Amino acid sequence: MRLGVNIDHIATLREARGGLEPEPVFAALIVEASGADAIVAHLREDQRHIKDKDIFLLKEVVNTRLNLEMSITPAIIRVAAKVKPDQATLVPERRQELTTEGGLDVAQNQEKIRQAVKKLEGAGIEVSLFIDPVKKQIRAAKKTGARFIELHTGAYANAKNKAEENKCVRELKSAVNFAKGLGLRVFAGHGLNYNNVSRVSALAGIEELNIGHAIISRAVFAGLGRAVREMKDLIK
Numbered sequence: 082m083r084l085g086v087n088i089d090h091i092a093t094l095r096e097a098r099g100g101l102e103p104e105p106v107f108a109a110l111i112v113e114a115s116g117a118d119a120i121v122a123h124l125r126e127d128q129r130h131i132k133d134k135d136i137f138l139l140k141e142v143v144n145t146r147l148n149l150e151m152s153i154t155p156a157i158i159r160v161a162a163k164v165k166p167d168q169a170t171l172v173p174e175r176r177q178e179l180t181t182e183g184g185l186d187v188a189q190n191q192e193k194i195r196q197a198v199k200k201l202e203g204a205g206i207e208v209s210l211f212i213d214p215v216k217k218q219i220r221a222a223k224k225t226g227a228r229f230i231e232l233h234t235g236a237y238a239n240a241k242n243k244a245e246e247n248k249c250v251r252e253l254k255s256a257v258n259f260a261k262g263l264g265l266r267v268f269a270g271h272g273l274n275y276n277n278v279s280r281v282s283a284l285a286g287i288e289e290l291n292i293g294h295a296i297i298s299r300a301v302f303a304g305l306g307r308a309v310r311e312m313k314d315l316i317k
């Protein structure tokens with residue numbers, strides 16, 4: 082199974098000071114050199130972390146695949162059509178949210194999403210729809226002309242007990258099978274971490290997992306000791 086790594090939180094840290102570091106492009110190079118199969122970044126309308134310029138730079142340096150998470154607002158579609166990432170993953174977006182909260186309601190917004198898929202595909206970009214693992218949304222996704230879906234694993238990740246977790250795994254499994262039966266290609270992600278990833282990576286039919294927060298969080302602790310030692314050496 083392939084791994085796409087979301088590097089938004091490198092930019093979140095940069096924006097905490099509004100300066101130049103840490104640089105998301107540098108993160109992308111390390112992520113790729115460490116075996117990731119795709120770089121994922123979310124260009125939010127408020128550009129609170131990743132900015133237009135990051136996406137243009139990432140497009141220049143990414144050697145694997147650049148997967149741009151985005152809403153379907155005209156301004157963002159215009160940027161995507163210029164940058165031409167390898168893939169665009171369409172997500173719902175609310176300004177107040179801390180992170181993407183739910184899947185796209187494709188069933189309710191089918192025509193708008195179909196138009197967005199058409200524009201992006203017309204610009205040579207593969208399109209994926211981030212949706213909850215339910216048949217109604219999968220059927221609607223197929224009707225938009227998108228060839229990929231990314232199943233939202235947030236409910237699984239937030240399960241409160243084993244029974245709930247088992248139910249979520251069953252739902253994900255049947256969603257994968259249903260989507261494959263319709264000829265869709267299937268990715269999954271959101272909320273996956275070092276403790277919960279194995280039950281999702283064990284599901285046949287999912288091609289790629291997109292993981293961000295857990296990997297960037299782990300990187301902080303994996304590197305903190307070294308960072309302190311380097312500073313201590315410099316000042317002693």
Ligand code: PXP
Nearest residue numbers: 181211270271272291292293294
């Ligand atoms: N997939 C999608 C569509 C997302 O919006 C996000 C969060 O940006 C992720 C995957 C990664 O989620 P997490 O940061 O919880 O691993």
